[in-house]
Amino acid sequence: MxxxxxxxxxxxxxxxxxxxxxxxxxxxxxxxxxxxxxxxxxxxxxxxxxxxxxxxxTREDLLAEVYRREVEDLVAEAPRLLEAHPPLDALAAWFDRVAAYARVKRDVFAAIEAATWRDLAAHSLGPIGEAVELLLAAGRSSGSVRPDAEARDVIVLISWLSRLDDAELDARGPRLLSILIDGLRTPRP
Structure with missing residues (x-):
């Protein structure tokens, strides 16, 4: 490329x-x-x-930049949300943004060669993981997120979003992300 x-x-x-x-x-x-x-x-x-x-x-250069920009925007949203919301609310709002990212990821990856999308995915995992960890750490610190929640676990759980078509993402995405948020909450005694 x-x-x-x-x-x-x-x-x-x-x-x-x-x-x-x-x-x-x-x-x-x-x-x-x-x-x-x-x-x-x-x-x-x-x-x-x-x-x-x-x-x-090239077309591939353009699509790769569309994806990179989407990742940058997604990662930059985490600290902005933490400034404006309590940690768990910020994480929930960030998950809403993840759904939009998943659509772009799916469409871009479908349009470019496998070697290119593997490279793009590998480079985006670090920044996205750091954004997830920022949100989780704030939640753990405030006591609203369970202490054993790890960024990698969240990434594994949200990765399915890019595999859903638009109708299923619209129908199931918000509910499934809400279930994930509930699972990340600190358990009540």
Missing amino acids: SASVQDSAPRRADAQRNRERILQAARDLVREPGELKLNAVAKACGIGQGTLYRHFP
Whole structure:
């Protein structure tokens, strides 16, 4: 997989806006049936294909960045939620965000080669595990999360979300995540 042309160089404001529009359009379009077409992404953004290719030389580069961004957003949400909510409520709200992440993960991984998605999954596990541990540690510290709860256990339990189709994720996801939250609560004596 090649790197994005402008990964390390500072971007002009208009170039950064184009990049953000490209990523959002790709995130929206990857959910549609069939293969994600770069010309459809460029058309959705109202930019030329040359502009798209300057940011993402290949379809795989674009999809990998969509996934990386989704992981970054998911991980960044954990400390923000802890600032605004008690630990167990923050964890529950974060699980709501995990459901959206699972949809993007499923769609991106379905659209790229197996070797690429294995690499992306391996790199995202650490940051996601750290976000889960941050939330669990706050809950353990406050006494609201059981002391034996481990990040790896939570990751194993939420990993099934990316295997569900949209209808099942909508129908069962919130209830199953609520059951998981109840299982993480400190047991009452």
